Amino acid sequence: MKIIEVTVSPKGETRIETKGFAGGECRRASRSMEAALGVRASEQLTTEFYQQSSVRQSLKEGQA
Amino acid sequence: MSHIVQIQTQVRDATAVDAACSRLGLPPPVQRTAKLFSSTATGLTVQLPEWTYPVVFDVATGDVKFDNYNGRWGQQQELDRFLQAYACEKAKIEARKKGHTVSEQTLADGSIKLTIQVAGGAA
Numbered sequence: 328m329k330i331i332e333v334t335v336s337p338k339g340e341t342r343i344e345t346k347g348f349a350g351g352e353c354r355r356a357s358r359s360m361e362a363a364l365g366v367r368a369s370e371q372l373t374t375e376f377y378q379q380s381s382v383r384q385s386l387k388e389g390q391a
Numbered sequence: 392m393s394h395i396v397q398i399q400t401q402v403r404d405a406t407a408v409d410a411a412c413s414r415l416g417l418p419p420p421v422q423r424t425a426k427l428f429s430s431t432a433t434g435l436t437v438q439l440p441e442w443t444y445p446v447v448f449d450v451a452t453g454d455v456k457f458d459n460y461n462g463r464w465g466q467q468q469e470l471d472r473f474l475q476a477y478a479c480e481k482a483k484i485e486a487r488k489k490g491h492t493v494s495e496q497t498l499a500d501g502s503i504k505l506t507i508q509v510a511g512g513a514a
Contacts (some may be wrong), residue, residue: 328451328507329396329508330506330507330508330509330512331486331490331491331509332484332502332504332505332506332507333478333499333505333507334502334503334504334505335400335486335503335505336473336475336500336501336502337471337472337477337500337501337502338471338474339400339471339473339474339477340397340398340400341396341397341398341400341478341480341482342395342396342397342398343396344394344396345393345394345396345427346393346394347393347497348394349393350395350444353393353394354394356509357394357396359485359489360394360402360482360485360486360491360507361398363404363481363482363484363485364398364400364401364478364481364482365398365399365400365401365478366398366399367396367397367398367399367470368398368399369396369397369399369470370394370395370396370397371395371396371478372393372394373396375393384486388409388412391423
């Protein structure tokens with residue numbers, strides 16, 4: 328299941344977290360929400376992002 | 392999880408401002424020129440509780456103008472509360488535009504968490 332979690336602090340600061348997306352798909356999924364809410368202050372790619380990217384890379388290498 | 396982004400909220404949607412006022416039980420926003428002690432500002436004005444002068448949002452640029460005299464003429468907490476309500480309403484509007492399902496939960500620290508289930512598994 329693909330989920331976008333938006334958490335707004337009592338000071339109005341927003342954090343967007345994507346779950347269940349493969350590789351860079353998560354960036355595309357949250358981009359419109361980011362643009363709608365304001366300006367990006369920081370971005371953090373999690374372990375899962377790299378794991379899913381490297382799985383794809385391994386698959387490509389295996390096919391070659 | 393795979394990706395975390397921190398956003399500095401900017402008020403740029405009049406519909407979401409209206410929804411935030413309604414959510415907090417504030418009078419509806421009014422587009423006008425407002426007096427801010429010794430100056431004036433034009434935009435979408437919101438009257439926060441116990442604030443002497445309104446907060447003026449320029450939704451075209453995201454600029455916010457107010458004069459609360461370092462808290463003497465209005466508590467910062469009220470503006471923060473408004474920005475939180477605005478961000479929640481704006482996120483819900485955007486999610487629903489795309490056909491996503493949204494659920495809302497208030498956390499122990501006062502944060503509000505929106506869980507957006509992406510329609511059809513696609514963004």
